[in-house]
Amino acid sequence: MTSKNPEQTEFQGEDISPSKDGYIFKEILREGTGDELPMFDDKVTVHYISRRLDEVEFDNSRQRDRPFSFSLGQGEVIKSWDIGIATMKRGELARFTSKPKYAFGQKGHSDKVGPNTIVVFEVELIDFGGKDFSPEQDGSIRRRMIKAGEGNLRPNEGATIEMMLKGMYNDQILEERTSTFILGEGCEENIPAGSPWSLFYFSVEVCAFKMTTGEHCKLFLKSKGLVGLEKFNIPSDATVEYELKLIKVERVKDKRPDTDDEKLAESEILKTRADQLLKGSHYEVAIKKYKKIYEYLLSAIFSHDSDRQRCKYLKIASQSNLALCYMKMNNYDDAKRTCNRALAFDDKNEKCIFRRGQCHLAMRFYDRAIQDFETVLKLNPLNAAAKQQIQICEQQIKAHEVEEKQIYKKIFHKSPQANASNKIELVQIGCGPSETVAVTHPTVSTSIINGQSKQASDESLQNDLNKRTSTTSHTSKKIRMNSATSINSTTKRVASASSRTTTIDLESSTGGKKSRRPSLPLYDDANYDLVIIWVDPHIIDSEKTYVNSLIKFRRITDAVFTFDEFEQCISFLDHIYEKTAFLIVSDSVVEQFLPLVIGEPHLDFIYILNQTKRKIKLINIWKKR
The missing domain is CATH 1.25.40.10 (Tetratricopeptide repeat domain)
Incomplete structure (x- = not known):
């Protein structure tokens, strides 16, 4: 409905228009909780129903079952909302009646709200709070505006600024001072009091870049945001408030050297x-x-x-x-x-x-x-x-060798109930610091590799190994291996490893009987569907993570191998390369390893621990091939 004379219409409720001239009226339908009100630039979340005076509804967030959020006072909504919601408490339900001046004016809104139309909004303020300024967006540092600044000119890096800081905890002043410092180097002025590594120092700098002269804001710090304020002996679960006011700014010229x-x-x-x-x-x-x-x-x-x-x-x-x-x-x-x-x-x-x-x-x-x-x-x-x-x-x-032996010892001395479906072979080989290699064979798996069952005899498996070591593959040539030398040395290591293999039989899940499988040579690829090569085991941050990671990988593979050196990894690949579907290599060797295998059809995927964007890009290019 288009109001014939909206300026003369009278409404119930409190006049909250800025000049008290009867343009916005507020009726409280349900009281809110607490005394806190939203501040300028707060993120507010509301539910609302919008109607004309004739009760025709033209917008309803409840029907969409999705609350609406916006920054208060930034002009993202009509003026009556910025003015009216600033008067509400958390949980409050209110009705606002707005004349066109603070609503949709002479243009109206869509086909349901004509020009010069008086509108009614029923608004519930669900929540409000400051902007999250923490690096991890975890709420440890939030900013709320007390007073907007003047103009639009903000400091740039290297600008000299004068700022007031006031810290409060439990209504007690922690510190109150005015400092002049170069923006970007506030740490030299001990901004804030405490460690220059604090998140608060980070947030003060970030705030300053976004402030204008005269702007007054408040930071709310908790959890990680308290790092750097240890000298005040504040409990770790407390919330500290810091007021910041930008008093003066002297910008520097944004001029890069040309010559x-x-x-x-x-x-x-x-x-x-x-x-x-x-x-x-x-x-x-x-x-x-x-x-x-x-x-x-x-x-x-x-x-x-x-x-x-x-x-x-x-x-x-x-x-x-x-x-x-x-x-x-x-x-x-x-x-x-x-x-x-x-x-x-x-x-x-x-x-x-x-x-x-x-x-x-x-x-x-x-x-x-x-x-x-x-x-x-x-x-x-x-x-x-x-x-x-x-x-x-x-x-x-030396200490690392002892540590790894202890880790593997714990891994492979488990209870039979925890490993009822597995048989574990513990093989000692000379692979640098990590001398213990675990090979796990599921007893219930019937996977076939190259047409051969995993139940193949030792004789057929050894024949397959001999056949593979008699020739040098195209891949081996590509990775610059001296075929005869590498294969002979590898075969010797295999024989030595096999002679020192310890077999642990566990109960299978069928009938409670023990199932004995042949002791398999370490490098005999015909025994594995999938091989994981885990390079540089020291990157694992703790014994617990190391053990959990090995258990996780056993769910998708028949074997877990560890290597510390690039050449050892290549020597191993010389024998299992064509059967390998999944490799894990570390950041320490990938730059040597990756260029040698890009484009090869035998590998499905490589995952790099400690990834970088550049390496991820290389991987994506490889996968497209």
């Missing part, structure tokens, strides 16, 4: 600043600046030899220090990658080789770590730290 000479000069400034941040343990901020140096100088070209040498020094030094930042943050994968990038400019850089060795040691690639430290000693025989690191590697290798 190579400008890039070199800017890189000098960045390195000096980044080194200061590194010394102050502000690693995340330093990382950004070291990365920018490399970005500036990567494509720079200089005519003078002195400039070229300076450019090379800055690239190596920035990458070396960047690696150190990553190491301080226990990010050894990126640290190692950064060391390799620096060594591309100087393959005899002692500091970078040493740091890469430290990364290998931390990642438990002991052989590679020893190689790096030995290279350091060749460059500098007086490097005592490298000698000490080699000793640590040797100690860790």
Whole structure:
């Protein structure tokens, strides 16, 4: 219905229009709970029914059985909603009658709401709250607006800002101060009081980038959001409130260096600043600046030899220090990658080789770590730290061998009831640190491989192995194996392994009788439907995860093998390659391994532990083939 004279119509309820001029009226149908009201920019969730004055309904969220959410005060809905819902409490049910000025105006809305129509909204406020500012979107940091700022100009990175901070817990003030700092480097001003690694420091910086001058907001911190506030002795299950007010902003010019000479000069400034941040343990901020140096100088070209040498020094030094930042943050994968990038400019850089060795040691690639430290000693025989690191590697290798033996011992000494349908063969082979290999054969499986039953005799299986070791496949040639040498050495290992095989018979699920199966050679592929190659077992974070992972893989495979070295993996593939449907390789060998098998029809899929986007892309290309 189109109102003939909407401006003169009188309605019941409270006049909540901004000028109290009778444009919006509110009637409370059901009281809400608590005293808290929504704030500007809060995310509010409502159910509503929209009608004209003649009771004709034109919209209903309840019929859709889906609540509606929006940001309060941001103009995402009509003005009467932004004004009216701001007066509601959680759980409140209210009726708003709005004249056209704060509703749909002279244009109307769809074919059911004509121009200059008075509309009635019945709204239930289900919930409201601040925007989630936590990195993991887990609600540990939420922001709520107290007062909007002026204008639309926001600070940029490097801007100097003046900000008021006030921390509250249980109505007590934790701290109250006004600080001036460079946005992006607030950690040097102890924003907030506590660790520069806190999520709160992260949220203050993120908030500042989105604030305008005069803006006043409040952060609600709980759980992970409290990290960095330990000095206040706040319980881990508490909620802390911090008020932020942006007082003043001095933006910097958004100008990147254009010429190579400008890039070199800017890189000098960045390195000096980044080194200061590194010394102050502000690693995340330093990382950004070291990365920018490399970005500036990567494509720079200089005519003078002195400039070229300076450019090379800055690239190596920035990458070396960047690696150190990553190491301080226990990010050894990126640290190692950064060391390799620096060594591309100087393959005899002692500091970078040493740091890469430290990364290998931390990642438990002991052989590679020893190689790096030995290279350091060749460059500098007086490097005592490298000698000490080699000793640590040797100690860790011995400890790792003992640890793995204990893990496997626990895995294969289970109760018969837990393994009633399996027979376990425990085979000891010389495969680096992981010398124990588990082979599990289901007793009830009747899978056929190459037309041969898994119940085949030892003689036929051995004949198959001999046949395969008499020729070198196309695949073996492709992976650069010396056929005769690798096969003979493998056969010797197989014979040795078979002579030391221990067979454990468990009750089968049929009749409670024991079923004995022949002891099978380790490398005889004819015995397996599916083979998993699990490289670098040290990546498993704990004994519990290691055991659970092995159990999980046994559900989809007949065998689990572990290898530490690329060549051992290739030697094994020389005999089971054509029968392998599923491989697992680690990040440490995939760059060597993946290019050799891309395009081969025998493999269905490869899963890479510690995946990166670049490797996932390679896998997707391979799968399409």
